Amino acid sequence: MTTSTRTRTLLLAAVGAVAVATIYAAQPVLVAMGADLGIGGGTLGWLVAAGQLGYLVGLVVLVPLGDLLDRRRLLVGHLLLTGTGTAVVALAGSTGLVLAGLATTGLFAVVVQIAVAYAADLAPAAERGRAIGLVTSGVVLGILGVRLLAGLLADLTGWRSVYAALALATFALAGLARVVLPPDPRGRPAGRVRGGLGALLRDRLFVARGMVAFFLFASFGTLWSGLALPLATDPWHLTSAQVGLFGLAGLAGALGAARTGRARTTTATATATTVRTALVVLVGSWLAIAQAPWSLWVLGVGVVLLDYAVQAVHVDNQHRLTEAYPGRSSSVIGGYMVFYSLGSALGAATTAAAYAAGGWVASSLLGAGFALGALAAATLLRERRFAAPPQ
Structure with a gap:
């Protein structure tokens, strides 16, 4: 560069x-x-x-x-x-x-x-x-x-x-x-936006990537909207500022996103496999995150793994969609982020209810379930019929 x-x-x-x-x-x-x-x-x-x-x-x-x-x-x-x-x-x-x-x-x-x-x-x-x-x-x-x-x-x-x-x-x-x-x-640029979100929703490549993002950020939202709940109670009783320090662990995800973007440039043919591998890491991260009531160090490891996996998939999704739809990058990214927003909202809205029903274990199962949903959606990416249509 x-x-x-x-x-x-x-x-x-x-x-x-x-x-x-x-x-x-x-x-x-x-x-x-x-x-x-x-x-x-x-x-x-x-x-x-x-x-x-x-x-x-x-x-x-x-x-x-x-x-x-x-x-x-x-x-x-x-x-x-x-x-x-x-x-x-x-x-x-x-x-x-x-x-x-x-x-x-x-x-x-x-x-x-x-x-x-x-x-x-x-x-x-x-x-x-x-x-x-x-x-x-x-x-x-x-x-x-x-x-x-x-x-x-x-x-x-x-x-x-x-x-x-x-x-x-x-x-x-x-x-x-x-x-x-x-x-x-x-x-x-001149003319009109071709097709818009409605047309994109009829394309299977876009929907497959969008559904991955939906479940991906539902899992992400489950963690970050609910993390204060177990940390503010026994045995930790952390303050809001102390809970916020766990955001520093998430910086590993940001650094991972940059490195992953560089890797994707040279391994495009393996992109679907790489996405699925990152999503397996995401599912596994919840095993560590579930330990929040017992170990802050294990929780920290889980946060690092989750943020890395989320950003790795997020970068790959955007990279592949901008490649597949040249000349429509803004429309595609905007439409893709609708899935992101809805998934984040779902995670934020459900994590507190899960915690109230079954504690942090229930919230962790919810987050892992969303991660499994993303992994299921990612299986569609390996099928050739999801190649983008001609522009």
Whole structure:
């Protein structure tokens, strides 16, 4: 990878990290936000849901525009609007304005997917997998890092400072992107988005990869939405900040994503086998994660294995889909991420219920079950009939 290509890819990775952090920032400061705004109970959950719903709408409506409009301008515009929504959250004095700001932030934070597709097209064909791996690693750093840093910053200067810092970072990245990124290599795209999500859902390759992602991130969501439950009780009684430190173990997944992307460049013919191997690791990781009530060290090993496996498959999915659908990378990545979002939501919604019913063992069985679902979906990838249709 040349110096200029690497610089651009690292900038796009930073865009992914900061943009995704704006969506997940509410989780570690949710109680403080509710206390400041005078809300609680079921209403408090909308502080998280607003951003997630905005993001889901953006995946369907905005991301496909990357196949129609100049992506550098689109990326800069989305960053500016993401920063505006985040600034509204930092300054708002009412619940309604906070919810509006969070929804706006989520809507335009889909710039993450534009960054992934743009990185894939800017990189030489031989480096595409590595470029996607680097940007995906940035996204993982954003997801895991904000859970740790937001909590620490909120303790020092209040929850609003978290959103103020993210707004400033987003505006700065918009300026850098305008200066550093080259014009869209496709020139001036014109026409209409071909087919859209409905057409993709009729293609078996896309659906197979999407179902892998659905179960993959349901397993991921089961862990990260439920991990605090066993760690906050006997025998550990860890604080929120201490639980957040387990996010550092997840950084191994981010590093694994970059390395896996580089490997995928040279082993494309073995991609289905590699995906299935990673998913076997994912299933096995839950044996270690289930030990959370008894051993933090074994739990840490399980977290590393899970994050590595999830990111390895996630990078491979995006790499293969952008290869299979040239000229439609934004639509394909956006549609694929709908599966990601729905799977993450399913894992988050069910892990607490499983824990209430049977403790962390039940949550671990749930996560392992989702991992087995991903492995079952991956068996479809070895069949030749799932080759992408001509463009």
